[in-house]
Amino acid sequence: MSSHSPHGQSPLRTVQVLGGGNAASSAHVRSLAAGLVARGVRVTVCAPTESDHAYDFTGAGADHVPVPRSSDPASVAALRAACTDADLVHAHGLHASFRAVLALGGRRTPLVVTWHNRAHAEGARAHLLRLLERRVARAAAVVLGTTSDLVDRARRTGARDARLAAVALPGPRRAEEDPERPRAKVRAELGAIGRPLLMAVGSLERPRGYDVLLDAARVWGRLDPVPLVAVAGEGPLRAELQRRIEDEALPVRLLGRRDDVSELLAAADLALLPGAGESRSVLAQEALHARVPLVAALTGGVRELVGDAAELVPHGDADAFADAVVRLLADPERRELLRESGIRQAATWPSEDETVAQVLSVYDELTQPLPMI
Template sequence: MTPVSSHSPHGQSPLRTVQVLGGGNAASSAHVRSLASGLVARGVRVTVCAPVEADHTYDFTGAGAEHVHVPRSSDPASVAALRAACADADLVHAHGLHASFRAVLALSGRRTPLVVTWHNRAHAEGARAHLLRLLERRVVKAAVVVLGTTSDLVDRARRTGARDARLAAVALPGPRRAVADHEDLDPLSPKLRAELGATDRPLLLAVGSLDRQRGYDTLLDASRGWCRLDPAPLLVIAGEGPLRGELQRRIEDEELPVRLIGRRDDVGDLLAAADLALLPSSWESRSVIAQEALHARVPLVATAVGGVPELVGDAAELVPYGDAKALADAVTGLLRDPERRELLREKGARQAATWPTEDETVAQVLSVYDELTQPLPFT
C-alpha cells in the first residue's frame, strides 16, 4: 500500500488533526480510538476533543493522541474550549451530529476544513425531529466532506445538501472476543449457558440498549412463536435502558422465555455460547453486534433496515421490521435446520472477510485529509 502523506499543506510539519466526539456513542468512540492510533502511527498529530469520561473508557492518550476535555454540550464554554483546541489544526474531523454542530460553531469565521462522519441516524419525534433536521442541514453545508458509514447515510447527506458525500465504511475495532470457529469446544460456553439457564435448550441472544428503536416489543411478541418448540429456546437480552421495567413486566405477566441480563462486558463470550443472534431494530447503520456475530460464525436473524442488508449480504436471515410472525418463523426455521445454520456460518465468515480492516479504514480517511490539505498546484 502506498503511504499517504501526513504533512501539512506546506510540508514543514506533520499534519495536525482534531477529532471531535460527543461522547455518547460507543461505535463512534471506538472508531476514533482506532483512527487516532492509526493516524499517530503514520506521523499525524491527533487531538481528541471529547468528555473526560470518554478518554477514561477509550484511552485516546494511550493511542498517542492528546486529549482535550470538551463537555457534551453546545453551551458557549464548551464551544470556546473546542475553538481553542482547533486553533492550529490543519483539519477538523467531527463524529456524529451533535459533535459536528459544535465543530461548526467552533470553526465559525475560520477556513479550517471540516470533515464529518455520520455513524448513525439521529432519532427524534415531533418538534425535536424538526430541530434535528435543521442541525443536519447546518452541518452538511459547513462540511467540506461528509463521510457516511452506510450508503443510506450517504444518500441522506446528499438529500440534506452535502456538497461532497462519500461512503466510508468503518472497520469493527478490536472485536470484544475473537472466535475463530463457533464449532470449537469453548470451555467458557457450557458454564455460561448453565448460568443463564440454557443448558439443555437453544440460547438466543440480542444485544443493545433497551429503548424503543431496538424493536424489543416485537421480539417479545415473536418469543411466543417459539414457546411451542421442545425444548423451548431461551432468549437473553443484554443491555440497559428506559424500557427495562416495561419489558420485565411483560416477560413476567406473559410468562415469556426471556431474560434481561443488563449491560455486559462479555458479549463475545455470550456470542460464543449462543445458537442464534437476533437484531430486531427499526434502524441500524453498521451494527456492531451483527458484525461480531458473523465474525464469530453465529447465525444471525436481523431486520432488513438501514445499513443491515448492505452489511450482511446473504449471510443472515433478514425479516421486515415489526413483523413478529416473520421473526418467529425465521428463528424456528433455523433451529430446525442445522444445514441452513451451517451455511449461514460459512457465508458469515466470507462476508466478514469483505469488510474493511482498521488499516484500510485509516488509509481511506487519511487520503481524504491529504486531498483537503494539499496545496493547489501552480498554473
C-alpha cells in the first residue's frame, strides 16, 4: 500500500480529529497514529490538550494540535487551519465529525468518519443528534462503523459509502504495567480477601447502567461471603451513586479514575458490563483477553463482539443481571468454559496491524489519482 500523496511527491498527510473521546476512540486514534507513522504517513491529531496528556499522541510520532471539544468559531478555525494542506481528514465520533465538516466547508479534501458508538440523547437533543448524523453521513466520503448496527444506521442516515471498521484493542501501554503487583496484592488493596471480586469499568454516566448494578448489588449483599463490587471510573453520577451505596449499605466501592485497569481486571473473579458504553466495549475485550468471565447487558454490538463467550442478560433488568452473577459464582465449570470461549473469540478480532492496513487501504482509495484511460 502506498503512503504517498495524490501527486506522488511527498508522504500522505492525514489529520485525525478527536472530540473529548471515550476510552475506545482515544486508544484507537493513538494506535492508528502509531501504525500510520510507522508506514510513512504524516499524522496530525487534533484533540483537546488533556487527551494528548492521557494518550500521548506525540509519543506515537504524530503532531498534536490542541482543539477544544467545542463547535464555537475559534475551535472550528483552529481545526480549519490544521486541515489546510491535509490530503485526507479522518474524524472519530459524531461531534468531532461535525466539527470536521464545518472546518472543511466546501473543500474537496476527502473526509473519513469512524462512528465508535451511537450518541444517546432525549427530547429536543435527540432531534438535533439526528440532524448532525445526517449532515455528517452525507458529507463523508466513507463512514466506518465499529459494529454492523452502526454501519446500517449510517446507510439509513444517507451515507454514500458505509463499511464495517476493523478496530483492534490496543495492547497495554508498558509504562502502566507493574509486574510487582500480583493478583493477591491487588485484591488485598481493594479489600477482597476471602470474597469474590466483581469489576466494572467506565465513566459514571447514565447510559452505563450503574443504577442496574446497584440494584443487583442489593441481591449480592445476601450472599455468603458477600462479593465486593469495584468500579473504576469517574463522572457526573459519582455523588448520587456514593449516596446510594452508603444509604443502602451496598458492597460497592467507587475507585475513581485508575491507570491500572488491566491489573484490577486480571485480579477479578467476574467482569461486569451493566449498561451501554462503547459499541466495541474496551472492558469486554480486556476481560476476554484476560480470561475473566463477563456478565453483560445485551446492548448495541455486544453480541457481535463477544459471541457466546459471555453471560448476556436483557438490558435494564437488574434481577436477571443479579441472577446471572449468582449462578456464575456458584458454577466453576461454567466460568472455565467462558474463559476458554473468550480466548477463542478474542482470536477472531482484528489485530492492530490489520486495523491500520484497512484504514490505509481506504485512504489510498480516496487519495490515489484515477488511472488514465
